[in-house]
Amino acid sequence: MDHAVSLAHSAQCLKKAIPMMVKYRMPVTPINYAIWYCYVQGSKPALNAELDDVIAQQQTCTQNKAKEIFDKHLSEDDLVFFQEMADRFHGTMEQVQQDISITLGHSKSFTTSLVDSQNELANLANVNSFNEILGCVERLTDESVAMQDYAREFQTKLAVAYNEIKDLKEALNLSKEAADTDPLTGFFNRRKFDDDIQLFCQTYSEQADEGVLAVLIMFDIDHFKRFNDDFGHQKGDEVLKLVAKKVSQNMTDTLNVYRYGGEEFCITGYFTSINDIMKFADKIRLDIASLAVRKKDDINSKRAISASFGLAILRPFTKGAVLIERADRALYIAKTHGRNRIEIAPDI
Template sequence: MKFVENPTQSAEYLRQAIPLMVKYNIPPNPLNYALWYTYVSNRIPTLNFQIDQTIETYGTCPTMMSEQLFRQHVINEEIEHSEKAQAEFISIATKLGSKANAAAQETSEFRTILEESLIALNNPENANSLDNIINNLSEHTESLNKGTIRFQKELEASQAEILKLKKELQKSRQDASIDPLTGLFNRRVFDTELSQIIGARGDKSATLVMIDVDHFKRFNDDYGHLMGDKVLQYFGKLLKEECPEPMLPVRFGGEEFAILMIGKDQDQAISIAETLREKIQSIRIKQKKTGKVISSITASFGVCMKESNDTAQQLIERADKALYAAKGNGRNCVVTA
């Protein structure tokens, strides 16, 4: 990420960050300075949300969590992958250049031998010297041919290696954007898209829907994390099926999901949320061996339409407030902000 503040603004952010770091017993190191500088700038709403949740849970931000948040939000993992791929591309190109130079040198040497042989053939001393010229030319021709074949194989190998690197780079970019469990886009994509929506000119309608799986911790405790993962995977599948583009369903974190609905007003968003809620409540968790129903699943929804003067943080907070109201109303319902 780029820091674009002027010196005065930067100093103000740092002035705000240091007391917070002291308050929450955050070690004063460059990583934490950058993390909390970004926090007080309110530039990445999801980062602020995660830090607030972490502080609420632990009373501080543990070192491992700080490093994870720093890597997820402050630096761009894609840049790391790109730089690594770039270095490997340079290495391949350097090796290939060296091989090409060697092949060019062999060709140059052969040209010299060929010119000398032509001169000698025009002025042969005797039959033996003619045989020697022909044999020498034949040997160097064979050597050049082998070198050309060798270089061709090395070129093909390099091309295969470059293709492999391109695929790895493409996969790394995808991995940085996709939640591996549900197959949905992750918070990083959510932040980027939401920032673009908030920053876009005009009054294009957009609605944010926050979703939380009801009593998910208790479900995990009762039936195990593997069963819990299957529930989250089902949510991912359902959201992808019911929320095609330009809607953007994401895994917001843990058992919480979000849907950015571009061009949808609040009534349309409520209708979609109700459809999802009804499909989710129809899920029946069965025992694999007996087929006996052992549990059901429900979810709570908070719906909030973007206002013209909203910041990303304000929109998230209002949608989150509606979600908590849904939980307070007995769960398994849709509430609007």
Template structure:
């Protein structure tokens, strides 16, 4: 688990990270920074071990190597945004504030040098003094170096602004990657991991119902028409499930031909109506195998319904819905069965 740093600690780690960038000729890009920041924090032993083994072989840390470590150790870390990118942003902001302050100071100095130069020019016009001429040369030297410093500060500010944009882009990519990791690739419904994440925000104290859905005789469909057609059947059924649920509900492909739906803030009577609608729409599907122009036999599902009722965990709710599902299977399939309530 990645722990939160204080601002002061984050700045110290950031400074160490920048030293490594310099030593290994690495650009301080968001991905490079994320990996090196965690390395100097010494909180991911496996990551540190790989980096130290790499360095022990007298190898420079390359962007390609860092990218591999990022996807291996960090991309799936839920806290990467708050624990890595946030300190990076703070470091950038702090540096930019210092640059702004320095720019104001440089501008003030430039104005003072210009005033001094004018005064010396006026004095030299009246009295050609060698000391005054020497001072003017010093002023000219300082002015030239100050102009160079201002140019470097401006260039660094632009680079920091660009890096800040890259941080935001990386945040967006991480968000997209996280969302994709929660979805079933075949159906677009949530997978088990996505189910767990969404249910974390749904309290068992409210009125909810769970549906356990299983495609009847699915093995026969796969054996007769092939897995490609089987996948199409799963996709069509998922589409029916999705069309009968809201964004507040939790629709999941639980595995194979099994689906789970949590209908939030719905009574068991309402859940039964929704389940029956799904069942009827699925049974009304008429699917054809295009290659052979052969219609598939009518498709049906069995559905178990369980209302949240004195359950301690979602697992308890799902188990009761699953038992009701098997009752539906045992009593003829293509039907919905409501689970028994749990005694208080």
């Protein structure tokens, strides 16, 4: 990769690369940035060909495969360079946006000042300096007209640049959102959960309020494998979407929901009492239990959907791994005690 590139060229490469990362649901990581940056540059045809093959087969490129492509065609020096360039680019975007706003204000003020000066000189009536005044007026008029033309052109260019930077930032945000989201359910994904659960525990420990309970709810769909085995994987996906829709209808701003993996989900959030937690979880359980699916054109194949729940209430200074283990244990108890039920993890 050519490291002697301008920031403008880097911006153009990123602008092309980011939509492709969004399209193929690849998370925002330095390695993914690097291979797509190289891809749009076209400097390594072998990398492009391999990435094209992977996308054609899988409609995405997993992190492991991306690392494999990176190791084969790029180097750690490329990764360091790219990270530095990306950091510099992000910082420059912020600075340029500030400069644009300031410059737009200055150019408008300068234009107004020129017009005011022109009007003031044009109104002078000292006959003894008539020629000087007239010459000044003519000169200032010419300069003012030229400056106004320049200011209008400059403002237009700045506005275009501002919009391009804004679009690129939105694309970056979109790629980050896409990287955090499970495409089937619309919930946050496992990678996002792994990041958030540590912050969830830390924040509660630092700001513990005796009137608020923090909880991790883990639940999964009962006998999910049977839906796939008997009805096919498309029907299994339909079950996941139906469950996700019911869960979404119960969510509030104080709650986050994640697809933990396969048919298993997690919810983190805050409640005022254990009773409120149980009511919330039981509402979701009953909503899911109201669902059913059937085979196409087979009215006798109807099968009910249900889910089992494990709850773990967070205690201050508990690690994320411990909280997950407790909720998972409660979920296991719910499964072994008959499914379609809720169990609360005992304090350790």
